[in-house]
Amino acid sequence: MPTLRHFSSDTPADTLLDVLKTDGAFILRDAVPAADIEALYAELKPYIDATEPGRDGFTGTRTTRTGALVARSPWTRALIQNPTILSLCDGFLKPHCERYQLHLGQVIRIMPGQGAQPIHRDRWAWGTYLKGIEPQLNTIWAISDFRRENGATQVVPGSVDWPDTRQPEPHEITWAEMPRGSAIVYSGSVFHGGGANTSTEDRIGLNLTYSLGWLRQEENQYLSCPPEIARTLPPELQALIGYAMGSYALGYYTPPLPPGAGPEIVPPDYALRGDATIAAHFGDFAALQSISDKVKVSAS
Ligand SMILES: O=C(O)CCC(=O)C(=O)O
Numbered sequence: 001m002p003t004l005r006h007f008s009s010d011t012p013a014d015t016l017l018d019v020l021k022t023d024g025a026f027i028l029r030d031a032v033p034a035a036d037i038e039a040l041y042a043e044l045k046p047y048i049d050a051t052e053p054g055r056d057g058f059t060g061t062r063t064t065r066t067g068a069l070v071a072r073s074p075w076t077r078a079l080i081q082n083p084t085i086l087s088l089c090d091g092f093l094k095p096h097c098e099r100y101q102l103h104l105g106q107v108i109r110i111m112p113g114q115g116a117q118p119i120h121r122d123r124w125a126w127g128t129y130l131k132g133i134e135p136q137l138n139t140i141w142a143i144s145d146f147r148r149e150n151g152a153t154q155v156v157p158g159s160v161d162w163p164d165t166r167q168p169e170p171h172e173i174t175w176a177e178m179p180r181g182s183a184i185v186y187s188g189s190v191f192h193g194g195g196a197n198t199s200t201e202d203r204i205g206l207n208l209t210y211s212l213g214w215l216r217q218e219e220n221q222y223l224s225c226p227p228e229i230a231r232t233l234p235p236e237l238q239a240l241i242g243y244a245m246g247s248y249a250l251g252y253y254t255p256p257l258p259p260g261a262g263p264e265i266v267p268p269d270y271a272l273r274g275d276a277t278i279a280a281h282f283g284d285f286a287a288l289q290s291i292s293d294k295v296k297v298s299a300s
Contacts, residue, residue, distance in 0.1 A: 002157045002174045004184070009084045016084075016185070017091045020137070024160040024190030025176070028084060032141065032181040040075035041143050041204070047072060048107055048204070060194065062114035068224040069105035069206075070233070070241055076105060077237055080208055085139055088185065089210050092137045096212055098247045098287050102240050103136060103211035104219035107143070108194065110151035110203040116196040119154060119168055122209065123188035125218050128164050136188025136211045140176070143204040146184075148175045151197035153184055153205070159191040167191075213246035222268075231272040243268045248288040 005019055006027040019026045044066065051064035059065060069076040080102060093100040103125075123135055146152035153176040156168045168191055175195055176184040186192060188211070197203055211217065221241040230238055238244065245251050245267045255262045255270070263270070 002172065004155060004157060004174055004176060006178075013084075013087045013091055016088055020088065020092060020185065020187055021160070023157045025155050025157060025184060025186035025192070027176060027178050028183045028185050030179065030181055031082070031084065031183055032079070034181055036075065037143060037181050040073065040079070040206070043073050043075050044069070044107055048109055051109070053111070058118060060110065060114050060117060062111045062197070063194065064107075064109045064111070066107040066109075067105060067219055069107070070102070070221065070237070071225040071229045076206065076208075077233065079141060079206065080105065080240065081237060085185070089137050092134060092187070093210060093212055096133055097214055098290070099213035099239070099244060100210050101213045101217060101242055101246070102221060103209040103217050104207065106207045106219070108140070108205045108207050110194055110197045112197050112200050112202070114151060114194070114197045116154060117194035119156065119173070119191050119193040121164070121189055121191060124164075126215060134187055134189060135215055136209060138186050138188060138207070138209040139183045141183045141206040141208065142178050142180045143206055144202060145180050146176055146178045146203060146205070147199070148177060148195065149197070150199040150201055151195040151203035152177045154193045154195050155184070155186065156191035160187055160189040162191065214250055217242060227271040238269060238272060243272055245284065245287065248284070248291060
Protein backbone atom coordinates (compact mmCIF):
# COMPACT_ATOMS: atom_id res chain seq x y z
CA MET A 1 0.00 0.00 0.00
CA PRO A 2 1.35 3.49 -0.82
CA THR A 3 1.74 5.96 2.04
CA LEU A 4 1.29 9.67 2.61
CA ARG A 5 4.18 11.61 4.04
CA HIS A 6 3.64 13.46 7.33
CA PHE A 7 5.17 16.88 8.11
CA SER A 8 5.03 19.42 10.92
CA SER A 9 4.01 23.06 10.33
CA ASP A 10 7.60 24.28 10.63
CA THR A 11 8.73 22.30 7.56
CA PRO A 12 10.07 24.69 4.89
CA ALA A 13 7.39 25.62 2.33
CA ASP A 14 9.64 24.53 -0.56
CA THR A 15 9.81 20.99 0.81
CA LEU A 16 6.02 20.85 1.18
CA LEU A 17 5.52 22.28 -2.33
CA ASP A 18 7.78 19.63 -3.85
CA VAL A 19 5.77 16.89 -2.18
CA LEU A 20 2.49 18.48 -3.26
CA LYS A 21 3.71 18.53 -6.87
CA THR A 22 4.98 14.94 -6.90
CA ASP A 23 2.77 13.00 -4.45
CA GLY A 24 -0.22 15.34 -4.82
CA ALA A 25 -0.94 15.14 -1.07
CA PHE A 26 0.61 15.04 2.39
CA ILE A 27 -0.43 15.24 6.02
CA LEU A 28 0.27 18.43 7.96
CA ARG A 29 0.50 16.93 11.39
CA ASP A 30 -0.81 18.44 14.68
CA ALA A 31 -1.04 21.93 13.17
CA VAL A 32 -3.86 23.18 15.41
CA PRO A 33 -4.06 22.65 19.22
CA ALA A 34 -6.81 20.36 20.53
CA ALA A 35 -8.41 23.22 22.49
CA ASP A 36 -8.86 25.25 19.28
CA ILE A 37 -10.40 22.26 17.50
CA GLU A 38 -12.79 21.83 20.46
CA ALA A 39 -13.80 25.49 20.24
CA LEU A 40 -14.24 25.29 16.47
CA TYR A 41 -16.35 22.16 16.76
CA ALA A 42 -18.53 23.70 19.50
CA GLU A 43 -19.18 26.66 17.21
CA LEU A 44 -20.12 24.50 14.21
CA LYS A 45 -21.94 21.61 15.94
CA PRO A 46 -25.45 23.15 15.92
CA TYR A 47 -25.17 23.67 12.15
CA ILE A 48 -23.71 20.19 11.58
CA ASP A 49 -26.41 18.52 13.68
CA ALA A 50 -29.13 20.32 11.71
CA THR A 51 -27.73 19.38 8.27
CA GLU A 52 -29.55 16.75 6.20
CA PRO A 53 -27.50 14.06 4.43
CA GLY A 54 -26.83 14.15 0.68
CA ARG A 55 -29.20 12.71 -1.90
CA ASP A 56 -26.87 10.84 -4.22
CA GLY A 57 -23.91 8.50 -4.25
CA PHE A 58 -21.39 11.29 -4.73
CA THR A 59 -22.46 13.65 -1.94
CA GLY A 60 -23.32 10.58 0.18
CA THR A 61 -26.66 9.61 1.67
CA ARG A 62 -24.96 9.07 5.06
CA THR A 63 -22.82 12.21 4.74
CA THR A 64 -23.67 15.80 5.69
CA ARG A 65 -22.13 18.91 4.15
CA THR A 66 -22.42 22.19 6.02
CA GLY A 67 -21.38 25.50 4.47
CA ALA A 68 -21.42 29.31 4.88
CA LEU A 69 -18.53 28.80 7.29
CA VAL A 70 -16.98 32.24 6.85
CA ALA A 71 -20.27 33.86 7.83
CA ARG A 72 -21.04 31.41 10.62
CA SER A 73 -17.74 30.58 12.26
CA PRO A 74 -15.00 32.93 13.51
CA TRP A 75 -12.80 29.90 14.29
CA THR A 76 -13.02 28.82 10.66
CA ARG A 77 -11.98 32.32 9.57
CA ALA A 78 -8.72 31.84 11.47
CA LEU A 79 -8.15 28.41 9.93
CA ILE A 80 -8.74 29.75 6.40
CA GLN A 81 -5.83 32.13 7.02
CA ASN A 82 -3.49 29.49 8.47
CA PRO A 83 0.00 30.86 7.63
CA THR A 84 1.42 27.49 6.49
CA ILE A 85 -1.46 26.96 4.08
CA LEU A 86 -1.36 30.52 2.73
CA SER A 87 2.38 30.25 2.10
CA LEU A 88 1.68 27.05 0.14
CA CYS A 89 -1.01 28.88 -1.85
CA ASP A 90 1.59 31.58 -2.57
CA GLY A 91 3.93 28.97 -4.04
CA PHE A 92 1.37 26.72 -5.74
CA LEU A 93 -1.32 29.10 -7.05
CA LYS A 94 0.09 32.62 -7.12
CA PRO A 95 2.41 31.95 -10.11
CA HIS A 96 -0.76 31.43 -12.21
CA CYS A 97 -2.94 34.33 -11.07
CA GLU A 98 -2.95 37.87 -9.73
CA ARG A 99 -4.82 36.66 -6.67
CA TYR A 100 -6.03 33.33 -5.29
CA GLN A 101 -9.34 32.91 -3.49
CA LEU A 102 -11.28 30.70 -1.11
CA HIS A 103 -13.02 28.14 -3.32
CA LEU A 104 -15.22 26.55 -0.66
CA GLY A 105 -15.61 25.94 3.06
CA GLN A 106 -17.56 22.83 4.03
CA VAL A 107 -17.79 20.56 7.05
CA ILE A 108 -17.98 16.99 5.77
CA ARG A 109 -19.39 14.58 8.32
CA ILE A 110 -19.20 10.95 7.20
CA MET A 111 -21.62 8.99 9.34
CA PRO A 112 -21.58 5.25 10.20
CA GLY A 113 -22.81 3.16 7.27
CA GLN A 114 -21.59 5.54 4.55
CA GLY A 115 -19.88 3.66 1.72
CA ALA A 116 -16.73 4.90 -0.02
CA GLN A 117 -17.20 7.95 -2.25
CA PRO A 118 -16.30 7.54 -5.94
CA ILE A 119 -12.64 8.44 -6.48
CA HIS A 120 -12.33 11.74 -8.35
CA ARG A 121 -10.32 14.93 -8.88
CA ASP A 122 -11.60 18.13 -7.29
CA ARG A 123 -10.56 20.12 -10.37
CA TRP A 124 -13.38 18.40 -12.24
CA ALA A 125 -15.59 21.07 -10.66
CA TRP A 126 -14.54 23.02 -13.80
CA GLY A 127 -15.02 20.00 -16.06
CA THR A 128 -11.96 18.72 -17.86
CA TYR A 129 -11.35 21.92 -19.83
CA LEU A 130 -8.32 23.16 -17.89
CA LYS A 131 -5.07 21.59 -19.05
CA GLY A 132 -1.45 22.05 -18.02
CA ILE A 133 -2.09 24.15 -14.93
CA GLU A 134 -2.76 23.45 -11.25
CA PRO A 135 -5.95 25.40 -10.44
CA GLN A 136 -6.54 24.39 -6.83
CA LEU A 137 -4.99 23.67 -3.43
CA ASN A 138 -7.12 21.83 -0.89
CA THR A 139 -7.18 21.00 2.79
CA ILE A 140 -9.32 18.79 4.97
CA TRP A 141 -8.75 19.54 8.64
CA ALA A 142 -9.43 16.64 10.99
CA ILE A 143 -12.03 17.73 13.54
CA SER A 144 -12.31 14.12 14.71
CA ASP A 145 -9.47 11.64 14.42
CA PHE A 146 -9.34 10.23 10.87
CA ARG A 147 -9.02 6.44 10.83
CA ARG A 148 -9.50 4.03 7.98
CA GLU A 149 -12.56 2.50 9.71
CA ASN A 150 -14.35 5.82 10.30
CA GLY A 151 -13.97 7.18 6.76
CA ALA A 152 -10.51 8.73 6.48
CA THR A 153 -10.08 10.20 3.00
CA GLN A 154 -8.94 7.73 0.31
CA VAL A 155 -5.95 9.13 -1.60
CA VAL A 156 -3.95 7.94 -4.62
CA PRO A 157 -0.44 9.37 -4.10
CA GLY A 158 1.37 10.27 -7.33
CA SER A 159 -1.81 10.40 -9.45
CA VAL A 160 -1.54 14.11 -10.35
CA ASP A 161 -0.42 13.41 -13.93
CA TRP A 162 -2.77 10.56 -14.65
CA PRO A 163 -5.20 10.85 -17.57
CA ASP A 164 -8.68 11.80 -16.38
CA THR A 165 -9.98 8.43 -17.57
CA ARG A 166 -7.72 6.29 -15.37
CA GLN A 167 -9.20 4.82 -12.21
CA PRO A 168 -6.92 3.50 -9.43
CA GLU A 169 -6.44 -0.16 -8.64
CA PRO A 170 -7.13 -1.03 -4.97
CA HIS A 171 -3.39 -1.41 -4.26
CA GLU A 172 -2.78 2.22 -5.41
CA ILE A 173 -5.08 3.70 -2.73
CA THR A 174 -4.11 4.78 0.78
CA TRP A 175 -6.02 6.53 3.58
CA ALA A 176 -5.37 9.92 5.20
CA GLU A 177 -5.18 8.63 8.75
CA MET A 178 -4.35 11.45 11.16
CA PRO A 179 -5.16 12.78 14.62
CA ARG A 180 -7.58 15.68 15.05
CA GLY A 181 -5.89 19.04 14.55
CA SER A 182 -3.96 17.68 11.55
CA ALA A 183 -4.86 18.28 7.91
CA ILE A 184 -4.51 16.53 4.61
CA VAL A 185 -3.19 19.03 2.06
CA TYR A 186 -3.80 17.96 -1.54
CA SER A 187 -3.79 19.34 -5.03
CA GLY A 188 -6.89 19.63 -7.20
CA SER A 189 -5.32 17.04 -9.50
CA VAL A 190 -4.82 14.14 -7.11
CA PHE A 191 -7.34 11.29 -7.21
CA HIS A 192 -9.10 10.89 -3.87
CA GLY A 193 -12.54 10.44 -2.26
CA GLY A 194 -14.24 10.14 1.09
CA GLY A 195 -13.65 6.79 2.83
CA ALA A 196 -16.25 4.23 3.92
CA ASN A 197 -17.32 4.57 7.55
CA THR A 198 -17.60 1.06 9.00
CA SER A 199 -17.29 2.30 12.61
CA THR A 200 -19.94 3.51 15.05
CA GLU A 201 -18.73 7.12 15.20
CA ASP A 202 -18.85 10.14 12.87
CA ARG A 203 -15.78 11.23 10.95
CA ILE A 204 -15.76 15.02 10.82
CA GLY A 205 -13.53 17.00 8.47
CA LEU A 206 -13.38 20.68 7.58
CA ASN A 207 -12.75 21.06 3.86
CA LEU A 208 -11.19 24.44 2.98
CA THR A 209 -10.06 24.83 -0.60
CA TYR A 210 -8.39 27.63 -2.60
CA SER A 211 -8.37 28.31 -6.33
CA LEU A 212 -6.97 30.66 -8.94
CA GLY A 213 -8.73 34.02 -8.72
CA TRP A 214 -9.84 33.94 -12.36
CA LEU A 215 -11.92 30.79 -11.91
CA ARG A 216 -15.47 30.53 -10.62
CA GLN A 217 -15.67 29.55 -6.94
CA GLU A 218 -17.40 26.27 -6.09
CA GLU A 219 -19.18 27.85 -3.10
CA ASN A 220 -20.63 31.19 -4.11
CA GLN A 221 -19.12 33.33 -1.38
CA TYR A 222 -21.11 36.47 -2.30
CA LEU A 223 -24.30 34.58 -1.36
CA SER A 224 -22.86 32.50 1.53
CA CYS A 225 -21.20 35.60 2.99
CA PRO A 226 -23.11 38.63 1.68
CA PRO A 227 -21.82 42.22 2.07
CA GLU A 228 -23.62 42.90 5.36
CA ILE A 229 -21.57 40.11 7.00
CA ALA A 230 -18.43 40.45 4.88
CA ARG A 231 -18.02 44.09 5.91
CA THR A 232 -17.35 42.95 9.50
CA LEU A 233 -14.33 40.84 8.42
CA PRO A 234 -10.66 41.87 8.21
CA PRO A 235 -9.68 43.19 4.74
CA GLU A 236 -7.38 40.21 3.98
CA LEU A 237 -10.24 37.78 4.52
CA GLN A 238 -12.66 39.95 2.55
CA ALA A 239 -10.24 39.81 -0.36
CA LEU A 240 -9.67 36.08 0.03
CA ILE A 241 -13.37 35.26 -0.24
CA GLY A 242 -13.75 37.42 -3.35
CA TYR A 243 -14.39 41.02 -2.34
CA ALA A 244 -11.41 42.21 -4.38
CA MET A 245 -10.60 42.42 -8.06
CA GLY A 246 -9.35 39.10 -9.45
CA SER A 247 -7.26 40.92 -12.03
CA TYR A 248 -7.39 44.33 -13.71
CA ALA A 249 -10.92 43.84 -15.07
CA LEU A 250 -12.23 40.75 -13.21
CA GLY A 251 -15.00 41.25 -10.69
CA TYR A 252 -16.04 44.90 -11.06
CA TYR A 253 -19.66 45.85 -10.61
CA THR A 254 -21.97 48.83 -10.99
CA PRO A 255 -24.10 49.82 -7.98
CA PRO A 256 -27.63 49.83 -9.46
CA LEU A 257 -28.46 53.41 -8.42
CA PRO A 258 -30.50 56.17 -10.10
CA PRO A 259 -28.70 58.18 -12.83
CA GLY A 260 -25.65 59.99 -11.44
CA ALA A 261 -26.24 58.78 -7.86
CA GLY A 262 -23.08 56.68 -7.70
CA PRO A 263 -20.02 55.54 -9.59
CA GLU A 264 -20.47 53.36 -12.66
CA ILE A 265 -17.56 50.92 -12.37
CA VAL A 266 -16.16 49.94 -8.98
CA PRO A 267 -14.28 47.02 -7.40
CA PRO A 268 -16.37 44.63 -5.26
CA ASP A 269 -15.02 45.95 -1.96
CA TYR A 270 -16.96 49.15 -2.71
CA ALA A 271 -20.00 47.11 -1.54
CA LEU A 272 -18.35 46.79 1.88
CA ARG A 273 -17.10 50.33 2.35
CA GLY A 274 -19.35 52.46 0.14
CA ASP A 275 -16.63 55.07 -0.17
CA ALA A 276 -18.54 57.92 -1.86
CA THR A 277 -15.32 59.55 -2.98
CA ILE A 278 -14.12 56.52 -4.94
CA ALA A 279 -13.43 57.26 -8.61
CA ALA A 280 -14.97 54.95 -11.17
CA HIS A 281 -12.32 52.46 -12.21
CA PHE A 282 -11.55 48.84 -12.94
CA GLY A 283 -8.74 47.36 -10.88
CA ASP A 284 -5.27 48.34 -9.91
CA PHE A 285 -3.28 49.85 -12.80
CA ALA A 286 -0.33 47.63 -11.80
CA ALA A 287 -2.45 44.57 -12.65
CA LEU A 288 -3.09 45.97 -16.13
CA GLN A 289 0.59 46.80 -16.50
CA SER A 290 1.59 43.26 -15.56
CA ILE A 291 -0.70 41.85 -18.28
CA SER A 292 0.56 44.34 -20.85
CA ASP A 293 4.16 43.53 -19.98
CA LYS A 294 3.47 39.85 -20.63
CA VAL A 295 1.65 40.35 -23.92
CA LYS A 296 3.68 43.40 -24.98
CA VAL A 297 0.66 45.65 -25.54
CA SER A 298 0.85 49.24 -24.40
CA ALA A 299 -1.50 50.09 -21.50
CA SER A 300 -1.18 53.82 -21.95
O1 LIG B 1 -14.48 13.99 3.03
C1 LIG B 1 -13.53 13.51 2.42
O2 LIG B 1 -12.71 12.78 2.96
C2 LIG B 1 -13.36 13.78 0.95
C3 LIG B 1 -14.57 14.38 0.31
C4 LIG B 1 -14.40 14.70 -1.12
O3 LIG B 1 -13.41 14.39 -1.75
C5 LIG B 1 -15.47 15.40 -1.82
O4 LIG B 1 -16.59 15.48 -1.31
O5 LIG B 1 -15.22 15.87 -2.96
